Amino acid sequence: xxxxxxxxxxxxxxxxxxxxxxxxxxxxxxxxxxxxxxxxxxxxxxxxxxxxxxxxxxxxxxxxxxxxxxxxxxxxxxxxxxxxxxxxxxxxxxxxxxxxxxxxxxxxxxxxxxxxxxxxxxxxxxxxxxxxxxxxxxxxxxxxxxxxxxxxxxxxxxxxxxxxxxxxxxxxxxxxxxxxxxxxxxxxxxxxxxxxxxxxxxxxxxxxxxxxxxxxxxxxxxxxxxxxxxxxxxxxxxxxxxxxxxxxxxxxxxxxxxxxxxxxxxxxxxxxxx
Amino acid sequence: xxxxxxxxxxxxxxxxxxxxxxxxxxxxxxxxxxxxxxxxxxxxxxxxxxxxxxxxxxxxxxxxxxxxxxxxxxxxxxxxxxxxxxxxxxxxxxxxxxxxxxxxxxxxxxxxxxxxxxxxxxxxxxxxxxxxxxxxxxxxxxxxxxxxxxxxxxxxxxxxxxxxxxxxxxxxxxxxxxxxxxxxxxxxxxxxxxxxxxxxxxxxxxxxxxxxxxxxxxxxxxxxxxxxxxxxxxxxxxxxxxxxxxxxxxxxxxxxxxxxxxxxxxxxxxxxxxxxxxxxxxxxxxxxxxxxxxxxxxxxxxxxxxxxxxxxxxxxxxxx
Numbered sequence: 001x002x003x004x005x006x007x008x009x010x011x012x013x014x015x016x017x018x019x020x021x022x023x024x025x026x027x028x029x030x031x032x033x034x035x036x037x038x039x040x041x042x043x044x045x046x047x048x049x050x051x052x053x054x055x056x057x058x059x060x061x062x063x064x065x066x067x068x069x070x071x072x073x074x075x076x077x078x079x080x081x082x083x084x085x086x087x088x089x090x091x092x093x094x095x096x097x098x099x100x101x102x103x104x105x106x107x108x109x110x111x112x113x114x115x116x117x118x119x120x121x122x123x124x125x126x127x128x129x130x131x132x133x134x135x136x137x138x139x140x141x142x143x144x145x146x147x148x149x150x151x152x153x154x155x156x157x158x159x160x161x162x163x164x165x166x167x168x169x170x171x172x173x174x175x176x177x178x179x180x181x182x183x184x185x186x187x188x189x190x191x192x193x194x195x196x197x198x199x200x201x202x203x204x205x206x207x208x209x210x211x212x213x214x215x216x217x218x219x220x221x222x223x224x225x226x227x228x229x230x231x232x233x234x235x236x237x238x239x240x241x242x243x244x245x246x247x248x249x250x251x252x253x254x255x256x257x258x259x260x261x262x263x264x265x266x267x268x269x270x271x272x273x274x
Numbered sequence: 275x276x277x278x279x280x281x282x283x284x285x286x287x288x289x290x291x292x293x294x295x296x297x298x299x300x301x302x303x304x305x306x307x308x309x310x311x312x313x314x315x316x317x318x319x320x321x322x323x324x325x326x327x328x329x330x331x332x333x334x335x336x337x338x339x340x341x342x343x344x345x346x347x348x349x350x351x352x353x354x355x356x357x358x359x360x361x362x363x364x365x366x367x368x369x370x371x372x373x374x375x376x377x378x379x380x381x382x383x384x385x386x387x388x389x390x391x392x393x394x395x396x397x398x399x400x401x402x403x404x405x406x407x408x409x410x411x412x413x414x415x416x417x418x419x420x421x422x423x424x425x426x427x428x429x430x431x432x433x434x435x436x437x438x439x440x441x442x443x444x445x446x447x448x449x450x451x452x453x454x455x456x457x458x459x460x461x462x463x464x465x466x467x468x469x470x471x472x473x474x475x476x477x478x479x480x481x482x483x484x485x486x487x488x489x490x491x492x493x494x495x496x497x498x499x500x501x502x503x504x505x506x507x508x509x510x511x512x513x514x515x516x517x518x519x520x521x522x523x524x525x526x527x528x529x530x531x532x533x534x535x536x537x538x539x540x541x542x543x544x545x546x547x548x549x550x551x552x553x554x555x556x557x558x559x560x561x562x563x564x565x566x567x568x569x570x571x572x573x574x575x576x577x578x579x580x581x582x583x584x585x586x587x588x589x590x591x592x593x594x
Binding site: 108109111112114115116117118119120121122123124126127128129200204207208211212213214227231234238241245248249250252253256257260 | 291294295298299302303306307309310311419420422423424425426427428431432435529530531532533534535537538541549552553555556557559561564567568571572574575576579
């Protein structure tokens with residue numbers, strides 16, 4: 001923990017992530033504007049005191065839309081990655097510890113899902129499931145499922161040979177108790193790093209799909225739909241695209257720095273040298 | 275570099291695994307699509323179609339056979355380059371013709387982006403590893419984190435604004451295919467390739483830097499140094515070669531993100547590639563075309579992964 005506080009970049013990452021979370025959670029309550037109601041008296045006004053991020057082509061306050069949109073983007077990404085971590089992690093753990101043909105089949109499926117370009121898999125699933133918020137989360141979950149399965153399996157294969165696990169086996173602990181009490185705590189940290197990275201990339205997937213018009217459907221805000229909007233009238237009102245793009249970069253920067261920091265702290269060998 | 279000996283048995287095993295994955299991928303693409311959208315006759319003709327029209331349509335497209343037979347027909351067709359015809363996006367044009375004419379553009383952008391990412395990361399990774407802890411290392415690391423934090427579609431607009439609309443160096447839209455003019459393709463494809471390459475370059479740089487630093491402190495390097503070999507010789511022969519294995523592995527792992535990135539960028543820059551084609555097919559609900567595009571992407575990734583695995587095996591004979 002002390003090492004974490006000594007790592008400046010990790011602290012900056014944690015601070016940015018905390019700030020983004022605070023804005024996303026509290027922002028919509030603070031803002032006096034609606035994210036979807038049009039105001040035809042204030043079309044495409046540049047940033048001002050009343051509208052710090054300006055307004056868009058419907059006169060909607062861009063800052064309010066970004067706050068609501070980031071909430072949607074983040075929720076979709078977090079939901080998808082957590083489902084993937086839970087299901088994929090469990091599958092990987094069980095297949096490493098129990099083994100057998102079912103493990104082999106599961107890993108083949110993981111290989112298969114892992115061989116599709118991530119965005120192509122998302123696109124394919126959006127066609128099958130239909131465009132919409134819940135289906136984006138499902139796509140993100142499916143993209144990350146094989147990753148968590150592999151990660152959990154590879155780490156569990158190493159940990160299960162450790163003496164304390166063998167001791168637990170000799171003491172007659174149940175398989176469930178060994179998996180949850182002996183193995184899981186020892187592989188949790190890398191899983192957390194992957195969850196943070198996954199949430200960052202999940203935001204990119206959501207934004208990409210919505211940007212193309214295949215994800216969140218307008219007028220509902222998400223970071224992707226706001227950017228797609230802003231692209232339409234970029235020459236006349238550059239602030240919409242620019243400020244929503246900067247927002248997404250700040251959120252990703254925070255998550256990336258944070259996960260880097262956690263990883264450096266967990267790997268003392270590397271930390272000593274860098 | 276020493277002579278590279280390739281043992282053929284592991285290569286054959288990898289090739290077998292690749293074919294198996296491709297087969298499973300085809301099955302997934304076919305059955306999931308069918309499960310999600312049911313009868314293609316209904317989706318092509320609409321809900322108001324008469325039963326006679328539906329029956330005629332099913333007979334015409336071979337949809338009256340059992341599902342497994344349909345899958346077999348589809349797969350054997352796909353193997354001979356026959357994916358059927360595009361139903362809605364390009365009325366009646368064979369899907370294979372559509373995909374075939376657009377695949378070279380996507381491959382060109384993908385390879386171009388890969389080359390840009392490799393060049394940037396080789397320079398930046400090496401410099402920041404050799405000068406680690408100094409100013410230039412912090413700059414390179416900061417740029418790398420920034421690169422990872424710029425999604426490709428957002429970076430595309432930054433590049434268009436700065437280098438196309440602002441400085442007027444590159445075109446902001448449109449693409450000259452490599453078949454028409456190779457230099458034109460390199461010129462008009464530069465911004466899209468750079469947008470796809472930037473996050474990759476950042477990831478490669480970080481990997482190479484870490485691997486190089488790790489190797490710099492290994493015992494064999496210390497011994498070589500104490501024997502008085504020159505710094506450049508040690509770096510090339512003892513450090514770089516060892517760091518190359520994780521570097522190449524990461525390149526292989528990132529190929530799926532790289533090809534995924536081309537989808538959005540092709541739309542933004544108006545490049546007629548299979549990514550843009552797949553998006554059109556998604557909007558047009560042209561399910562056969564979506565299937566063919568997904569399968570083509572899968573096969574591209576599998577081929578690259580096979581090449582990367584073979585390269586890794588050649589670089590590190592112990593691993594196999």
